[in-house]
Amino acid sequence: MNRIEKGSLLVLAIIVAFNIFFGLGSIPLLDPDEPVYAETAREMIQFNDYLSPRIYNEYWFDKPPMYYWLVAGAMHVFGDGEFAARFPAALMAFLTVIMLYCSITRLFNERAGFWSALVLATSVQFFYLGKAAVTDTTLLFFLTGSLLCYLHKQYWLMYVCMALATVTKGPIGIVFPGAIIFLHILCTGQWQRLFKMHCLRGLLLYFFFAAPWYYLMYQVHGMEFINTFLGFHNITRFTTPEHPTRVLWWYYFPVIILGLFPWTGLLLQSIKASIT
Structure with a gap:
């Protein structure tokens, strides 16, 4: 196994930390998404209800609660403000870069790991999303984690990452990595890996972590939650463009x-x- 260089890891950590965290709370939250995520987390704290997301005192079935939970936790630590609203996204961006460095180093070599992580950390899109109070880098962390776990044959952790991605963004948390993994097996002909992945028991582990919030939301809100969250915000918005023109x-x-x-x-x- 290729060795992780502490010096390279430290340099990388300093670069990405400065790039992502510097000035994180220096500008107001930007419309349309950032204020919505921050306000939903505020109302979780206000109503002491961490199950059902709300926006302007109305139940809000747009996204699962992972990022709202993280922002609410940051608000408890840092206070209510722009920094707290953006801190979870920045932290997840930072952790994604470090995870990528460690994983690629072990899969290939230290040079490949360092430059792969550096390219990611200093790309414009990653820089922007890492400093925005949106779900993207949280989802990226768990989806990337699930695929890297697959490559490292850490299958149990792969299912946990898929589950946490599902609690972050919805069914794409398992659909996207599942499709990518299936295509990789199809293209490489490594069908024996399906037996090593413990698919049935892995799915049980996935549902153990992913299903409780969905089940409790259905118990509280019934079919309104199913029709709005799964029906509209997942199936309809995935299959039908929101702005056709x-x-x-x-x-x-x-x-x-x-x-x-x-x-x-x-x-x-x-x-x-x-x-x-």
């Missing part, structure tokens, strides 16, 4: 190109190397 097949190409700046050239170079 803005649906463009090429939308994500400029997003990826600009989001990877200043490392966009590495992406193009990697694509070229993979097909030659």
Whole structure:
């Protein structure tokens, strides 16, 4: 197993900590998303109800509670403000970079681990999302964790990460990594891994961590929760564009190109190397 260099890890930690945490609470929360996440966490504290998210005194079935819980915890520690609202996203971004460094170092080598983590930490899109009070970096941490656990054959932890991703964003917490893992097995022909992954017992472990909040919400709110959260905010919004006039097949190409700046050239170079 390749050895993690403490010096490289320290340098990386300093760079990403400065990049993400510096000035974190220096500007007001930006519309439309940041104030919503912060206000929902405030109302969890106000009503002392950490089960049912609320917004402006009304039940809010838009997202699962993971990020609201993290922001509420940060508000208890740091007080109610912009820093507390953004701190969980920044912390998850920081931990994702460190996790990526450690994982890639062990899979390949220390040089690959350091530069992979550094590219992620200094990309424009990651920098922006790591400093925003939104769910993206929390979801990224758990989804990345589940896929890295798969590569390291840490299957029990993989299911736990999928479950926590599901409590962060919904069913995509298992659908996305599950689809990626299936495609990897399909393309590589490693069907024997399905037996080593303990799929049935793994799903039981997944539901042990993922299902309680959903079950309790159904017990309290009944079919209104199912129809609004699963029906509208997951199935309908996943299959039907929210703004049909803005649906463009090429939308994500400029997003990826600009989001990877200043490392966009590495992406193009990697694509070229993979097909030659």
